[in-house]
Amino acid sequence: MIRCIIVEDQPPAQRVLQKFIGDMENMELKATFADALKAMEFLKSQAIDLIFLDIHLPKISGIDFLKTISDAPHVILTTAFSDYALESYDLNVVDYLLKPFSFERFVKATNKVPVDSSGKNIKESAIGAKSSPEMLFIKSGYEHLKIQVSDIHYIQSESDYTEIFTADKKYLTSHSLRHWLQTLDERQFVQIHKSFIVNTGNITKVSGNRIYFGSDTHVPIGRMYKEEFVEKYLK
Incomplete structure (x- = not known):
């Protein structure tokens, strides 16, 4: 399509x-x-x-x-x-x-x-056809920090930047949300809001219009994305 x-x-x-x-x-x-x-x-x-x-x-x-x-x-x-x-x-x-x-x-x-x-x-x-890389290197100042892709919970768009969230850390990157959609495996990383991509492997529950990681951390499901998400992952 x-x-x-x-x-x-x-x-x-x-x-x-x-x-x-x-x-x-x-x-x-x-x-x-x-x-x-x-x-x-x-x-x-x-x-x-x-x-x-x-x-x-x-x-x-x-x-x-x-x-x-x-x-x-x-x-x-x-x-x-x-x-x-x-x-x-x-x-x-x-x-x-x-x-x-x-x-x-x-x-x-x-x-x-x-x-x-x-x-x-x-x-x-x-x-x-592309699988996600097992790890990413995120530039932070003069350093490149290694992130295990499986540790990512979600990615959030912030204007011209994105933040990658794991269980206990977040990393600011200069890439757009679109970049991550093209880089990561679409079977595992799914856009559920205009500002969020989630790693389905780390979701602990879905309640109403929220996706949870652990007991407290959650992100919203956008109205235009909910039907497709429910159809693919909750049935």
């Missing part, structure tokens, strides 16, 4: 993309943004495979936004102007959709997103 977002400030264009994505069995729309800066915040905590990105956006252009993203997902640019086609290909985008575009042209563009033989996005397949 190709997880995607739309970054487009015009409602009619948003609706067209939402309809076309909804008609594709192998695509899942995670969010729509009219503002690239809000999309940037979303990408810090969410693993996404494909962005449909308008070039002409308020505050920051789609091209400038794309240049700021490290380890960017696949991108399909959309615009009513053909002037940016050459620059867009210099940025390694999947394709360039000139508005207004047909469903046939949309399908042709999305078919260029690399997938493996099972139909999964290649980035998604690589993450799914």
Whole structure:
């Protein structure tokens, strides 16, 4: 399944993309943004495979936004102007959709997103096939501190940083929540809130909208994540 977002400030264009994505069995729309800066915040905590990105956006252009993203997902640019086609290909985008575009042209563009033989996005397949490393080295000042991955209870996003919590310590890192989603085994480390990833191996109980580690430490389950968490881990 190709997880995607739309970054487009015009409602009619948003609706067209939402309809076309909804008609594709192998695509899942995670969010729509009219503002690239809000999309940037979303990408810090969410693993996404494909962005449909308008070039002409308020505050920051789609091209400038794309240049700021490290380890960017696949991108399909959309615009009513053909002037940016050459620059867009210099940025390694999947394709360039000139508005207004047909469903046939949309399908042709999305078919260029690399997938493996099972139909999964290649980035998604690589993450799914990867086991977590047994240990991590976290930079702290001039030192690198070793953490056993199995000791991690949860990871919390704090603005541009994340904190890793074990039973008795916490470690501040400069990585985003999205980095940890891509690094750690998704079968064990699960996002249960926009600001939290938990290690399911260290959960002691789930009560209401809280996940507990030991008797006192707990983290919230976000409303948009609860159904999937319950379906996968509590049934």
